[in-house]
Amino acid sequence: MTPNLSDRRSAPEADHPVPVGGTPTEVFRAFLKLGLTSFGGPVAHLGYFRDELVVRRKWIDEAEYADLISLCQFLPGPASSQVGYALGLLRGGALGGLAAWCGFTLPSALLLLLFALGASHLEGTVGTALIHGLKLVAVAVVAQAVWSMARALTPDWQRGAIAVGAVITLALLAGPGGQVAAISIGGLVGLWLCRRTSDTPPRTLDFPITRRVGVMALAAFGLLLVGLPLASTLNDAHGFALIDVFYRSGALVFGGGHVVLPLLEEGVVRPGWIGSNDFLAGYGAAQAVPGPLFTFAAFLGGAMEPPPNGLAGAVICLAAIFAPGLLLVTGVLPFWSSLRARPLVQAAMRGANAAVVGVLASALYDPLWTTTILSPGDFAVAFVGFVSLVALNWPPWAVVLMTATSSVAFALL
Numbered sequence: 001m002t003p004n005l006s007d008r009r010s011a012p013e014a015d016h017p018v019p020v021g022g023t024p025t026e027v028f029r030a031f032l033k034l035g036l037t038s039f040g041g042p043v044a045h046l047g048y049f050r051d052e053l054v055v056r057r058k059w060i061d062e063a064e065y066a067d068l069i070s071l072c073q074f075l076p077g078p079a080s081s082q083v084g085y086a087l088g089l090l091r092g093g094a095l096g097g098l099a100a101w102c103g104f105t106l107p108s109a110l111l112l113l114l115f116a117l118g119a120s121h122l123e124g125t126v127g128t129a130l131i132h133g134l135k136l137v138a139v140a141v142v143a144q145a146v147w148s149m150a151r152a153l154t155p156d157w158q159r160g161a162i163a164v165g166a167v168i169t170l171a172l173l174a175g176p177g178g179q180v181a182a183i184s185i186g187g188l189v190g191l192w193l194c195r196r197t198s199d200t201p202p203r204t205l206d207f208p209i210t211r212r213v214g215v216m217a218l219a220a221f222g223l224l225l226v227g228l229p230l231a232s233t234l235n236d237a238h239g240f241a242l243i244d245v246f247y248r249s250g251a252l253v254f255g256g257g258h259v260v261l262p263l264l265e266e267g268v269v270r271p272g273w274i275g276s277n278d279f280l281a282g283y284g285a286a287q288a289v290p291g292p293l294f295t296f297a298a299f300l301g302g303a304m305e306p307p308p309n310g311l312a313g314a315v316i317c318l319a320a321i322f323a324p325g326l327l328l329v330t331g332v333l334p335f336w337s338s339l340r341a342r343p344l345v346q347a348a349m350r351g352a353n354a355a356v357v358g359v360l361a362s363a364l365y366d367p368l369w370t371t372t373i374l375s376p377g378d379f380a381v382a383f384v385g386f387v388s389l390v391a392l393n394w395p396p397w398a399v400v401l402m403t404a405t406s407s408v409a410f411a412l413l
Contacts, residue, residue, distance in 0.1 A: 021059075021091060022059075022091040022092045022096065023092055023096070024092045024093070024095040024096045024098070024099040025099070026091070026092065027087075027088045027091050027092040027096040027099040027100050027103070028099035028100070028102065028103045029103070030052060030053065030057065030100075030103070031084060031088065031099065031100045031101075031102075031103030031104040032103035032104075032106075032107070033052070033103075034048055034049065034052060034084070034103070034104055035103050035104040035105065035106065035107040035108065035290060035291045036107050036290055037290055037400060038080075038104070038290045038291060039134040039135070039137055039138055039289075039290045039400070040134070040135060040137060040138020040139075040141065040142070040368070041138065041293060041368075042078065042079050042080040042292070042293070043138075043142050043360060043363040043364070043368065044137075044138035044141050044142050044368070045080035045084075045291075045292070046069060046079075046080055046083065046145065046360070047138075047141040047142050047144060047145035048141060049065075049080070049083060049084060049087070050062075050065060050145055050148070050149070051141070051144070051145075051389070053065075053087055055148075059087060059090065059091050060087070060090065062148075062149065062152040062153060063152070063153065063349075063353060066149065066153055066349075066352075066353035066356050067349055067352075067353065068083050068086050068087070069083060069356050070183055070187075070349065070352040070353060070355075070356055071086075071332065071336060072086070072329065073179055073180065073183055073356070073359070074180060074183070075325065075328045075329065075332065076250070076251055076252060076253055076324065076325065076328065077250055077251070077253070077322075077324060077325020077326075077328060077329075078250075078292050078293070078294045078322070078325055080292060081101065081104065081105065081292045081294065081322065081325065081326075082325050082326065082328075082329045084100045084101065084104050085097050085100055085101050085326055085329055086207070086329055086333060087100060088100025088101065089207050089208065089209065089330075089333065090206075090207055093208045094208065094209075097326075097330075101322070101326065104291055104292065105291060105292060105294075105295060105318070105322070107289075107290060107291055108286075108289040108290055108291030108292065108295040108298075109291075109295040109298040109314065109318055110298075111289045112282065112285060112286060112289060112295055112296065112298045112299040112302075113298045113299065113301075113302045113311065113314045115282065115285045115299060116282065116298070116299045116300075116301075116302030116303035116314070117302055117303075117310070125411055125412070126408055126411070126412070128411070129407045129408045129410070129411030129412075130404055130407065130408055132372070132378075132407050132411075133381070133403045133404035133405070133406065133407025133408065134288070134400070134403075134404060135368075135371070135372040136372060136373075136378060136381050136382045136385065136403045136407060137385060137399055137400050137403045137404070138368055138372070139364070139368050139369060139372050139373065139382040139385070139386075140382050140383075140385030140386040140388075140389060140399060140403065141385075141389065141399075142360065142363065142364045142368055143364055143382075143386045144386060144389040144390050145360060146357065146360045146361045146364055147390060148390075149356070149357050149360065150163065150357045150361075153353045153354055153356070153357050154354050154357055158193040158194055158354075159190075159193075159194065159350060159351070159353075159354035160354070161193075162186045162189050162190065162193070162351050162354035162355055162358070163186075163354045163355065163357040163358040163361070164358065165182075165185065165186070165189070165355070165358065166182040166183070166185070166186055166354070166355040166356075166357070166358025166359055166361075166362070167358040167361055167362050169181055169182040169185060169358075170182055170358070170359065170362040171362070174366075179359050182355050182358060182359055182362075183352050183355045183356065183359065184352075185355065186351040186352045186353075186354055186355025186356075186358075187348040187349070187351050187352040187355070188348070188351070189351050190347050190348045190349070190350045190351015190352060190354070191344060191347050191348050191351065193351065194347045194348075194350035194351050195343070195344075195347045207333045207334060207336075209330060209333055209334045210334060211334045211335065213330070213334070214330065214331045214332070214333065214334035214335060215331070216331075217327045217328075217330040217331035218327070218328070218331035218332075220327055221251070221324055221327040221328055221331065224247060224251075224323070224324070224327075225247070225248070225251050225324070228240070228243055228244040228247055228248070229244055229248075231244070232244040238306050238307065238308070239308055239316065242301075242304075242308070242313070242316060242317065242320070243316060243320045245264075245267035245268065245320075246264075246267070246297055246301075246316075246317045246320035246321040247320045247321070247323060247324055248263070248267075249263040249264050249267060249321055250294070250320070250321040250322060250323065250324045250325055251324035251325075264279075264296070264297075264300065265279060268300055268304065272305075273304045273305060273306060274300060274303055274304045274305065278303055279300070282296060282299035282300065282303060283296060285299065286299065294321050294322060295318065297314075297317040297318050297320070297321040297322075298314040298317065298318045299314075300313075300317055301313035301314040301315070301316055301317030301318065302314040377410045378407075378410075381403050381406045381407060381410070382403070384402070384403075384406075385399045385402065385403045388402065
């Protein structure tokens with residue numbers, strides 16, 4: 001019989017893999033569904049993950065999920081993909097982590113590669129309205145996540161105050177730096193206010209990665225960050241320069257796909273590998289597909305002039321931009337599992353988790369609300385989607401269908 005994930009325990013100092021509770025096939029199917037339906041950017045993705053994997057499948061609980069979000073917010077790279085990869089590792093082992101990444105990433109990567117190779121894209125009144133409807137889905141999903149996570153993670157005035165403080169911090173200091181600052185402050189305040197909170201002690205999250213493997217992953221991250229620029233300088237082959245640009249872009253950016261845009265533009269437009277108009281057209285197409293925005297790399301790899309391009313270029317760029325974030329998660333998780341079981345770390349994480357609620361609430365307003373709710377009709381569609389998720393327990397795909405259809409109907413009236 002497959003062991004129940006909730007029954008697993010391990011000694012913090014153990015240096016051997018532990019059993020997992022699922023299979024890579026199960027993980028791939030779950031994340032393929034998410035990869036086909038998760039529109040709206042990293043904040044919305046975390047909402048979809050929570051609905052599918054925390055609420056419906058019960059792989060982990062709310063506090064554990066918030067812990068993973070807090071950890072990945074501190075690391076450079078695509079936070080939603082890193083959270084998904086960690087969940088895949090937890091559920092299905094090393095192959096489960098790979099399956100989670102493939103299932104969540106490949107649908108949008110293939111769509112953007114097809115676009116790069118000349119496939120037609122949505123345009124006109126109906127196409128624009130359909131894309132806008134998908135953004136309205138994201139508003140509803142994130143609102144549901146904020147509502148549910150606030151109830152679970154801010155049950156007292158101390159943590160409620162930390163969440164409010166996170167919102168204020170982000171109002172004063174916008175951007176990924178503000179997010180890291182808000183969560184850091186939340187953790188520090190949690191050391192002071194949340195020590196006596198009578199929560200049930202968290203069970204140990206047993207990731208099937210040894211500490212030796214973790215150290216090797218961190219070493220590989222650093223060696224590639226230093227070695228790739230040197231290799232591209234000493235070797236004239238375009239492939240080395242290509243890998244260097246995309247690896248550095250994934251390794252040095254906090255905040256996800258939108259934040260990586262200037263680095264990618266500097267790396268591929270300025271040297272003339274792709275024209276500015278094509279670059280922006282691909283970025284626009286990336287907004288219309290589900291999954292992580294980092295799959296914009298597949299478009300760039302497929303559309304660039306100098307070889308390797310096409311399918312080979314897409315694969316190289318996609319692997320290079322995701323590799324640093326996944327190496328960092330692999331390196332940190334073996335140590336994180338034991339650290340989070342300590343009382344002081346638990347207090348800090350209570351504060352950090354409360355701050356995550358504030359970070360999500362701030363993101364719900366900007367950029368989601370400010371760029372999506374443009375009329376009373378938009379508000380009505382998003383509100384109906386929110387109620388459908390919270391009160392009627394509709395599955396996300398049904399809300400996607402309803403909001404997209406409603407958006408098109410409003411546009412045609």
